[in-house]
Amino acid sequence: MEFTSAEAEERYAALVRAASRTVVGLDFDGTLSPIVDDPESAHIHPDASEVLVDLARAVAAVAVITGRPARQVLDLGGLEDVGIALAEEGTDLYVFGQYGNERWSSSNRRIHSPRPPRGLASFERELTGVLRRADAADAWIEDKGLAVAVHTRRLPDPDAAFQRIRPVLTELAAKHDLIAEPGRNVLEVRSHGMHKGLAVQTLVDELDAGGFLFAGDDLGDMEAFEAVAALRDGGMPTLLVCSASSEESALVPLSDVVVKGPEGVLDLLRRLTADAREA
Incomplete structure (x- = not known):
């Protein structure tokens, strides 16, 4: 230490x-x-x-x-x-x-x-298309019930993929009155x-x-x-x-x-x- x-x-x-x-x-x-x-x-x-x-x-x-x-x-x-x-x-x-x-x-x-936040289900419906357009269609989507986490760790270049998805998922989350919380090669979308x-x-x-x-x-x-x-x-x-x-x-x-x-x-x-x- x-x-x-x-x-x-x-x-x-x-x-x-x-x-x-x-x-x-x-x-x-x-x-x-x-x-x-x-x-x-x-x-x-x-x-x-x-x-x-x-x-x-x-x-x-x-x-x-x-x-x-x-x-x-x-x-x-x-x-x-x-x-x-x-x-x-x-x-x-x-x-x-x-x-x-x-x-x-x-x-x-x-x-x-x-209860799950309002807007999460509609966010998930749009998520696949947004990831495809960000060239991250194979990102792993984890449904947590109260949140959705999108992981890029399994992709060929996790850091680059994360940088591509971060702005577009942040924008999509805001559209549905949600926030996008970044972590290590993961972006979690949840309620305020x-x-x-x-x-x-x-x-x-x-x-x-x-x-x-x-x-x-x-x-x-x-x-x-x-x-x-x-x-x-x-x-x-x-x-x-x-x-x-x-x-x-x-x-x-x-x-x-x-x-x-x-x-x-x-x-x-x-x-x-x-x-x-x-x-």
Whole structure:
């Protein structure tokens, strides 16, 4: 792990002192799970369950805040079993799916979800033609129920294809009163009004958090970073962690700590757990 400044090291030390009241928020893809060509095979890092259970003994709560549907990430991450183990430690696991539109917790094991946004069905009807005209007809379309994600990772030149589809899908989304959220070679189209930053604030308010750590890897985590930065400016101990890759670096300038992928995230969480015990 690499601190980005002397101030970042001081923020880490302050967070360690506040660990017992700290909420740890984690993205899934690229943070707990390696990025793979097929998102349906993006299973959680094999060490993650043990690390999260151990971490739960030192912090107030652990939350996974993801753009994936909650049910999908629960299954891919084995998170229901993690939730049971955390409950035995007197700590809750929270899962906020689809950028916070869906919610699950280990104490209330039902997924709460709203209706699909108006405009999504008509967006999907026009999508195939728009992709064909953008020379990206073979892009993989993932229907998430509350959102549609268009992946270019499987195409011969994923980056070039992403750059072609981004402006035209952003325009099409706006036509149907939706927003287009960019990620790593993926553009997700969903409703206005919910993002990971609001999920962060919900956790702070409901749990009366006294500290917050958030780890993410791409532009879909930007609002969560901004929300945590606002908490820091208000005096709360915080830490922003970037799970860095060669594909995406937008979060690096905003981060206190930069690590190399999920393995680096887990190493940081192990260190936080050990330091909190000694504090």
